[in-house]
Amino acid sequence: MHTNLTVNGKGQALDHDTRTTLLDALRETLNLKGTKKGCDHGQCGACTVLVNGVRINACLSLVAMHDGDEVVTIEGLASGDVLHPMQQAFLTQDALQCGYCTPGQICSAVAMLKEVAEGQPSQATHDLVGRISLTDEEIRERMSGNICRCSAYPQILAAIRSVAGDVV
C-alpha cells in the first residue's frame, strides 16, 4: 500500500507492506537507523520518535497509520553540525553509556518538556490547576517509559534539567 509522510522535514512516498511498522519503515526503508529496536513491544522506549510533535513508540504504530503525518527522528534534531540542546546536554552530562537507548531518551525528553510547558499533567503532578512545576519527580515519572539498562538515569535527569530552563 501507499503512504505519504514527512520525515525530518523531507516528504517521503512509501510503497509498503501493510504489516510494516513505523519503526521498521524508518530503519529498513528510509535508512534512518538512529531510531532503535529494543523490544518491539512498546516496553523499552528505544524507538521513541515525534509524530506531529508528540512522542510515540514507533514499534507500536503501523506506517500505514501515518499518512500526512510529520515525523521527527533523532537524525532530525540537530541543525547541521550544531547539536540540539538536549543532544549536547546528554553528551556533556554523560547521560549515556552503550548509547542504544539514547536516541529514544533524547526524543522523549524533548517532547516531554513540551508536554509540561503545555500543562499536561502526569502521575507525579500534585497541582492539576496551576502551572506545572518541573520537579525531579516529574522528570523521572515522565521519562519512565524509556529504559536505560546501563542505568544512566542520574545523568539523564541532570541533562534534562540543564536544558529545561531554556525550554519550559
Added chain:
Amino acid sequence: MSSVKDWAVPNPVSENRSGIIGKSVDRYEGRLKVTGTAPYAYEVEPPSTPVYGQAVSATIARGRILGIDTSAALASPGVKLVWTSENVPKQAARGERANPRSQRASNPTMGSDAVEFYGQTIAFVAADTLENAKAAAALINVTYDAQPATVDFLASLDQAEMPPGEDDTEIGDFSTGYRESSVKLDETYFSPIANHTQMEPCATTAWWDGDKVTVHTSIQMVKGGQHALAETLAIPSDKVHLITRYIGGGFGGKGQSYDDLTLAALAARELNQPVKVAYTRQQMFQATIHRPAVQMRVRLGAEADGRLNAFSIEAITHCARNVPFTEHAANFSRSLYASPNRLTGHRLVRMDLPGAGPMRAPGEATGMLSLECAMDELAEKLGLDPIELRIRNEPTVDPETGKPFSVRQLVSCMREGAQRFGWERRNPLPGKVQDGRWLVGMGMAAGIRGNFLLPAKAGIRITADGTVTLSQGMTDIGTGTYTILAQITAETLGVPLDQVRVELGDSDMPPAPGSGGQFGAATAGSAAFETGMVMRRTLAEMATGDPNSPLFGVDPTLVTFANGNIALENRSESLSTLIERVQPEGVYVEGSISPAADARDWSQHTYGAQFAEVGVDVVTGEVRLRRMFGVFAAGRILNAKTAKSQITGGMIWGIGTALTETNPIDPRYGSFLNQDMAGYLVPSHADIVNVDSMFLDEVDDKANPLGIKGVGELGICGTGAAIANAIYNACGVRLRDYPMTPDKVLKGLIAKGL
C-alpha cells in the same frame, strides 16, 4: 616476563604532565550516539540488498523433534530458504576444535533433532523482508516427543554435585571453630535467576566475498567470536572478519556468540547475498545466557568482641545440562574478612535450561547478597555497629592465601561513606523512624571485586599530518573504552587529545581479550600504554638518528614528548614534521602487555562501601529507595566522568537485584515466565532517586603499569545487601529471599503485627 617492580617506575601516565589522565572528558563516540549515527550490528550498510533472517524457537524444554512441517512457510511470499536440523548446512560438531590456537570451540545450530532447552533454535527462515520472514516463521508447525525436564532448581537441590575440577577450600577447622564460637549465625539466602536485558538484542549482518565472510555482530569478545564462527563453519579463522564497533549493552551476556551469528553467515553463503538476523526480545530472554539462581548457606561464628572465629559460605547453583558453568558465589569471601577457621565451596545442579553464564560481577554480585546480610545480622546479635563489626574483622593479609594486599582501602571506603551519608543518624533499633505511612531505615554493605590483567596487544599509527590512531581488537560496550584509550594514548605520546583517533572492534586489529570480568580498561589500557612507549622509542631513535632533526645525535632515552612535539631542552620539532620528513608514509608500531610473573604474589581487589536509605510502606509492603551512596577504591581513575557513570550504573543494577529482578521458570514448559521488559523489571527512571558515588584516591602499582583497576562490576557488589539491611532497619523484617518484593515484605510486616 616482567615484574610488578617495573610497573612502579614513573611513566608518562603516572606523571600525567598534560593532565589528561583522570580528566572528565566527554565520551569519545558520544556525538555519534546522541545523533543516532553510531551503527550497531544490525544497522551496518551491507554491500548489496540484504535478506532478513528469523529464527524459530523450541517450545519444550527437553525432548525430540518428531517432525517439522515447513511447507506453508516455504510457500509464503518472499521466502528464500527454510532450514531445520534436516537441511541446515553441515557444521562442525559441537565442541570441535579444528583450527590451531583456537580460543573457542564450534557451536553449531540445529545440529540434531534433540531439544535441550525451551527457546533453542529449531528452524530458520530467510525472506526478502522482515515482515515476510516473521510471517513465514509463524507458519512453521512442529511436533515434539517431549520428555520430562529438570527445571525446578529448589526441587532439585538433592542432585547438586561438585562442579568439575573444583574443590572446597577449608582453612583451619571450621566445624570445631564454629561449635566453640560464643555467638553463631546460620542462615540461608536465595538469589533468583536474572537476565542481562541489554537494550540491543543480539544481531548480525553477514556477507561473503569469495571464501571469506564479513560479520558485523554484537559481541564483547572479538577474537572469541571470530574463532567460534570459524570452528562452526570449519574454515580457517583468517577467513572470518568479525567487526563489532558499537554494542548496545553486554554485561557478560554477549561474551559469547549466539545463533544469529552462525545463521547469518550460513544463509549469506547459501544465498550469495547479505543476511541480517536479530534475536527478538523474547529470544533474548529464552535463548541467551542468564545469571543462575543461587542458594547460599552462611555460617558465622564470632567471639563476644565481634572477631570471627569461623566463617563459611556454601553455595548451590545450576547450569545447563551440557554446558558447565559455576556462579562462584563464595569465592570473593575468601579475601574479605579475617577468620582462622574457614570453609567455602560450591555445588552444581544440571538443569534443562539454556546456558547459565556470567552476568555483571559473576560470583560477587550474588555472593554478597548473602554474606553482607549475614554480617548485618551478626552485628545485631553482638550489639555492634555493622561498620565496626567489619572493621574488627579487617584482615592484615589475605585470609586464605596469606598474601599481602596490593592496596586495600575497604575501611576507608566505609568510614568516608558513613560520614558523607550521615550514618551516625541511623537508629540501630529497627522500626523506630516513621514518616507518614512509611517506615524509614538505613543499611550498609561492603563490596569487593577482583582485579585482573590479561595478555593484549595494540597498534598505533602516526601519519604525517600528526594524527595518532590507536587500533585494537577491543570492544566498548558502553564502558568508555574508546575514551580512556584516547586519553592514555594522548598522555603517553604527549599529543593533544583531539589529535588521537581510536579504532576498535575488528578481528584484523591487534587482539585484546575484550570486555568482561572488569578486566577491560586495565588490559586494553595497559596494552595501549605499552604500544605508546614503543612508539616513543621508535620516534626517539628516528629523530636522534636523522641529521636533519634538531635532536640529531642526542641520547634517545632523554628526549621528551609534549604538546605534539619531541624535544630535549630547547631543541624540538613536531611529530608531524619529523614523520613527514623521515617516513612520510607514516609510522606504525605494535606493543603488548602480559601479566607480570609476580603479579599474583599480591591479593588484588577493588573495594567499596554501599549505603542505602529506604522507606517501607506499612500498608502495601512496597519498598522505595530514598537515597544511596557508594564509596569505591579501584586504582587510578582514568576519566572521572565515565568511571562515575559506570560505577553508579552498577549500583542501580544492584537496586534492581534487590527489589524487582527475577525470572522464575514455568514448571510446565521449562520456559522463563518473564520474556519481555514488561514482566522482567529492570530499574526505570522513577525507581532511581538520589543515587550517587565517589572514588577514593588510589594507585595500585601491583595491578599494571598504569596503576588502574576495573570499575565495571564493583558497583553492583554489596548494593542489594545494603538495601536488605536498610529494609530491616526500617521495619524489622529480615528478608533473605531476593528480590524483596512487596508480597514478601508485607508477609513479614503482618507476622510482626504491623
